[in-house]
Amino acid sequence: MSFELKIKEIISDNYSGSAALLEKVIRSIQTYVNHQEIDPDYLWENLNNITTHFPDLAVIHHFLQQFLNLLDDLEQRGADKNHMAIGIELFVKNYISEWKDSMGQAAERMARRVKFQHKKILVHSNSSSIHVLFEHLALHNIFPTVYQTMSGPVFEGKLQARALSDLGCKVRFINEAAVGRFIDEIDFAVVGADNVFTDGFTNKIGTYPIALVCREAAKPFYVICDSRKRSPIDFKSRVNPVFEPGKPSEELWKNAPTAITPENYYFEFTPRRLVNIYFFDDTWWEINEE
DSSP, X not given: OOHHHHHHHHHTOOSSOHHHHHHHHHHHHHHHHHHSOOOHHHHHHHHHHHHHHSTTOHHHHHHHHHHHHHHHHHHHTTOOHHHHHHHHHHHHHHHHHHHTTHHHHHXXXXXXXXXXXXXXXXXXXXXXXXXXXXXXXXXXXXXXXXXXXXXXXXXXXXXXXXXXXXXXXXXXXXXXXXXXXXXXXXXXXXXXXXXXXXXXXXXXXXXXXXXXXXXXXXXXXXXXXXXXXXXXXXXXGSSOOOOSOOOOGGGTOTTOOTTOOOOOOSEEEEEGGGOSEEEOSSOEEEOOXX
16 A cells, blocks of 8 residues: 555544554554655655644644654755665654653553542543553553443444453443433543643543533543643634534435535534643643632
């Protein structure tokens, strides 16, 4: 499969979290560098398609900004194809090494602060951060009961439910619209994030209502992700607050009547005041706002 087709395949992936999508991008670059003569313009064009399609997935932008800067630098220095390949391979190797343990560190930090043993935990969507957290817990023989949302419209929650079940957790699979029905049974909720701003965070659609239900029921609501996802700005102060193009309407209603327009989006903003604690690889933020 060509690099261009691999990028198109990544763009069409509606099930993976941002960290998993980044892994696919990196593997595609590595395969391209190992098997083809490098064309910087070709790389630029295809990788820019990734940033355009995923405008608010912070880890992808973190990597691609540095990678595209590297391409610029190599071209300006007049690197030949061989030296360009060596430079790219070294950059990718160093990047992976720098960030490979970041989520494990965030999971360890959270497990020291929050008791998981014998707890009932609500999780949402399909997040690499949640996978790593529960892998860390399983290594310490901690197997909470999980309430996993199905996460419409593509139901990627099924993938996370299966992954957590395979780790040894008992999983109850629920509709996120029914969280209010189950909230009295759970001890707390924990979700990943795609981008953490000073005034809140973005994540899969359905996160905001879950946070509201947790606040109403006085149940803790936690966010876990690595520090690449932190942004120094307010989400609501951005020049363009629309951070996501509309997704395929047929996922909501195939062949909808002419007078009906299905509006399909995957991500939404949740205010900071609804979060109890953010857990990162390098720190945590305890929020005391009302």
